[in-house]
Amino acid sequence: MSVTIRDVEKVAQLAKLDFSHDQKVELARQLDEIVAYMEKLRELDTDDLQATFHVQDLDNVFRDDETKPSISQESALQNAPRVNRGYFSVPKAIG
Amino acid sequence: MSTEVKYEPVIGLEVHAQLLTKSKIFSTSSAAFGGEPNTKADPVCLGLPGVLPVLNKQVVVFAMRMGLATNCSVAPISIFARKNYFYPDLPKGYQISQFEEPICEHGHIDVELESGRKRIGITRIHLEEDAGKSVHAESFVASDETLVDVNRCGVPLIEIVSEPDIRTPHEAYLYLTQIKQIVQYLGICDGNMEEGSLRCDANVSVRPVGRERFGVKTELKNMNSFRGVEKALEYEIERQTRLIEGGGEVVQQTLLWDADRGEAIAMRGKEDSHDYRYFTDPDLVPVKISSTWLDEVRESLPELPTARKGRFVSEYSLPAYDAEVLTDDRHVADYFEQLAEVCGDPKAASNWVMVEVLRQVKESGGGIRDFEVSPAALGKLIKLVQKGDINLKTGKAVFAEMATTGADAGDIIAQKGLAQISDAGELAGQVREVLQQNPGEVAKFKAGKEQVIGFLVGQVMRATGGKANPKLVNEILREELAR
Known part of the structure; x- marks a missing residue:
């Protein structure tokens, strides 16, 4: 297996997710299958191909530099579990 | 083995410049500074589900201007990437930035040292969105919370990354002030470090003179003035040098500069905090810049500070010192040129601007664009002095009055009976x-x-x-x- 439990733990930590040992084993197996599937791409010769950056053949989708009214402070905060003086209140982020 | 080893610093700067657009980089709320918290929010910058970012065209033009002004090559195709990390002031959980294929690369600017001209390379300039603001210190913040304001979230930034070509804190200062001048001349950023519209981080290491390999570097952050950058670098170079001389080793870490205490304090290290797992943002399509578009932007560039300085010496026969002072701020240079035109005596115009005008502007607390006395009004006053209607000393007093009351020079002279006695x-x-x-x-x-x-x-x-x-x-x- 090329994807190890250690890899799963590292990605889980970066994503702030907690898993039981059994879940980690299962995830490692699934991720390994996905990676193995992607390995198939190596069979193709891509040396002379330009990289594809987007699945749709589009570029330069712009808007002009114009403002529209923002949503109200009340709407912006309405899903927040905790609010203080118009701010989102979140668990303390620095010691 | 105690032959004296000399150390030299190796410095690279990362400068973030907030772009002066009306709206945000990927959404339509206002990009203006300040306001009540969370009143410049929209579903895109709040990271609500189902929203799509759409790129502000002006942002691309501004980045092109900066690239051209700093001798970069502007990429025919550039793409956006997601930089993944969790921080409360970034609601989406990732910052949209550029990683591979940035919009500009391989540029340089030249700084003037006493020993001559020195070229400092620019590795790249890329586009990204600013994060929101966390509030920790205000009295109304409870001990268990951090407060978040998303007004700044999505304000467009360019990040200008220099090559590690800088060798002294003074060179860093010169590089940074020139970057500031350029962004101001281009009208793409107001260049105010104190207010955070221009921010600078520094990577710094030291190595024995003559060695090619770089030493272990530290990253300095939180330097919010031009002199602060110079001071912080001096401090850190000395700290690293003493550490190595004492047999120690530099630890790679991020340091926060504390201007009041004059020292840099290590940020508590977060494991894996630099594992950003960049990948191409599937919500944004590539930016293609044709040579026609690039030429259009090139033709719209204003005269840049170095060129203008040279022209002030050749066209107006000003001393290099005058040209330096006058061109430091684009609007001061504009004021001077209008004044020189009106009064017809460039050296007199230069003396008035450098001393009287800049002093009055400083006292007024505003910028020269808000200054009460127009170049036309001051030009008239200078002519009165030149004709001998009033002497220079009286002229300066009249000018001070014009600056506070906005009155006309002729009226002040008539009212106060200041006309010079030439009988x-x-x-x-x-x-x-x-x-x-x-x-x-x-x-x-x-x-x-x-x-x-x-x-x-x-x-x-x-x-x-x-x-x-x-x-x-x-x-x-x-x-x-x-x-």
Whole structure:
């Protein structure tokens, strides 16, 4: 297996997710299958191909530099579990 | 083995410049600074589900301008990437930035050192969105919380990354001030470090002189003034050098500069905090810049500070010092040029701007664009001085009054009866009176003490309430003393 439990733990930590040992084993197996599937791409010769950056053949989708009214402070905060003086209140982020 | 080893610093700077667009980089709420918390929010910058970012075209143009102004090659195709990390002031959980294929690469600017011109490379310039603001310190913040304001979330930034070509804190200062001048001249950023519209991080290491390999570097953050950057670098270079000389090793870490205490404090290390797992943002399509578009932007570039400085010396015959002071701020340079045109005497215009105008502007607390006295009004005053209607000293007093009241020079002079006395007959009377009152000084002059004339001129000026034409007074005095 090329994807190890250690890899799963590292990605889980970066994503702030907690898993039981059994879940980690299962995830490692699934991720390994996905990676193995992607390995198939190596069979193709891509040396002379330009990289594809987007699945749709589009570029330069712009808007002009114009403002529209923002949503109200009340709407912006309405899903927040905790609010203080118009701010989102979140668990303390620095010691 | 204690032969003396000399160390040299190796410095690279990362400068973030907030772009002066009306709206945010990927959404339509206002990008203006400040306001009540969370009043410049929209579903995109809040990271609500189902929203799509759409790129602001002006942002691309601004980045192109900066790339061209710093001799970069502008990429025909550039793409956006997600930089993944969790921080409360970034609601989406990733910052949209550029990683592979940034919009500009391989540029440089030249700084003027005493030893000559030095080229500092620019690795890349890329586009990204700013994060929101976390509030920790205010009195209303409870001990268990951090408060978040998303107004700044999505404000467009360019990040300008230099090559590690900088060797002294002074070079870093010169590089940074030139970057500031360029963004201001281009009109793409207001360049204010104190307010955070221009921010600078530094990577710094030291190595024995002559060695090619770089030492272990630290990253300095939180330097919020141009001199602060210079000071923080001096501090960190000395710290690293002493550490190595004492047999220690530099640890790779991020340091926060504390300007009040004059020291850099290590940020608590977060494991894996630099594992950003960049990947191409599937919500945004590539930016393609044709040579036609690039040419259009190139043609719209204003004259840049270095070129303008050179022109001020050649076109107006100004000393290099004057040109340097006048071109530091684009709007001051504009003011000077208009003034020189109106009054027809570039050196006089330069003296007035460098001393009187800049002093009054500083006292007013605003910028030169809000200054009460227009170049046309000041030009008129300078002409009055040149014609001899008022003397220079009175001219300066009139100018100070114009700056506070906005009144016209001619009106102030008429109202206060400040017109210079250039009537030789009237002045001759005053001169004779002064000579009579100061027989001792007259005797000294006749005995060869030439400098006494200055005192006597002063007495006549005083007797006329400062209104006498000093040149004429001088002439008459000499005539009278020669009798």
